[in-house]
Amino acid sequence: MTAPEFLERASMRRIAYHRLHAKGDGSKLPGVVFLGGFRSDMEGTKALWLEDWARARGRAFLRFDYSGHGQSAGDFLDGCIGDWAEDAEAALTHLTDGPQVLVGSSMGGWIALLLARRMPERVAALVGIAAAPDFTEDSMWAGFDAEQRAALARDGQVALPSDYSDEPYVITRRLIEDGRENLVLRTPLALPFPLRLLQGTADTDVLPEVATRLLGHVDCADARLTLVKGSDHRFSGPRELALLDDTLDALTPHLAA
Numbered sequence: 091m092t093a094p095e096f097l098e099r100a101s102m103r104r105i106a107y108h109r110l111h112a113k114g115d116g117s118k119l120p121g122v123v124f125l126g127g128f129r130s131d132m133e134g135t136k137a138l139w140l141e142d143w144a145r146a147r148g149r150a151f152l153r154f155d156y157s158g159h160g161q162s163a164g165d166f167l168d169g170c171i172g173d174w175a176e177d178a179e180a181a182l183t184h185l186t187d188g189p190q191v192l193v194g195s196s197m198g199g200w201i202a203l204l205l206a207r208r209m210p211e212r213v214a215a216l217v218g219i220a221a222a223p224d225f226t227e228d229s230m231w232a233g234f235d236a237e238q239r240a241a242l243a244r245d246g247q248v249a250l251p252s253d254y255s256d257e258p259y260v261i262t263r264r265l266i267e268d269g270r271e272n273l274v275l276r277t278p279l280a281l282p283f284p285l286r287l288l289q290g291t292a293d294t295d296v297l298p299e300v301a302t303r304l305l306g307h308v309d310c311a312d313a314r315l316t317l318v319k320g321s322d323h324r325f326s327g328p329r330e331l332a333l334l335d336d337t338l339d340a341l342t343p344h345l346a347a
């Protein structure tokens with residue numbers, strides 16, 4: 091594993107990243123930025139596959155860890171959506187040039203939408219993979235029972251079982267409260283660039299209804315949703331990666347300078 095570089099931030103959040111610079115004809119096209127999911131890191135299957143995809147085409151590419159994730163500084167439990175969106179904004183600002191194709195997985199799809207709202211001039215296209223906008227409110231908070239909500243208010247956190255680890259998810263009150271300050275499905279959301287949403291029908295973490303709600307909500311002249319029967323939330327098998335390949339390649343004619 092190659093050692094990462096680090097983006098030193100004034101907030102003391104030290105962000106680990108790996109970056110490819112564009113080469114040849116790839117320099118005429120926007121770079122690609124991968125935005126990972128909740129508690130995931132930049133060493134996952136999709137992040138590494140995207141790096142290989144970009145390298146083969148000479149495209150600039152960036153993958154990084156939010157604070158409290160992977161190799162970046164910070165404690166995960168101290169973080170929230172607003173913090174991680176700030177990390178992504180800093181990475182986009184300081185580590186890339188010009189408009190970028192944002193590929194957001196799960197929570198990364200929400201982060202990508204926040205970036206699109208804050209700095210649309212830096213977004214060439216957005217690809218959401220099981221995008222999970224507003225999940226702290228619509229999935230976590232909405233799914234809490236009275237006892238869990240009381241524990242969150244009393245203790246500042248609540249532990250939830252995880253399908254991906256023996257360790258439970260610990261959800262903090264700050265995560266829930268900050269999430270409400272960053273919702274994107276309650277107010278108009280203009281996306282003046284292509285939007286591609288990829289979603290598995292067997293995803294039990296982010297239901298297909300989330301993708302259809304997002305598609306219906308955005309103001310976007312070129313928005314498409316692809317549903318893949320039987321694919322789950324990981325969306326990282328050969329079939330799913332082949333679809334991601336096709337999706338990114340099909341976007342290329344829309345992005346040429």
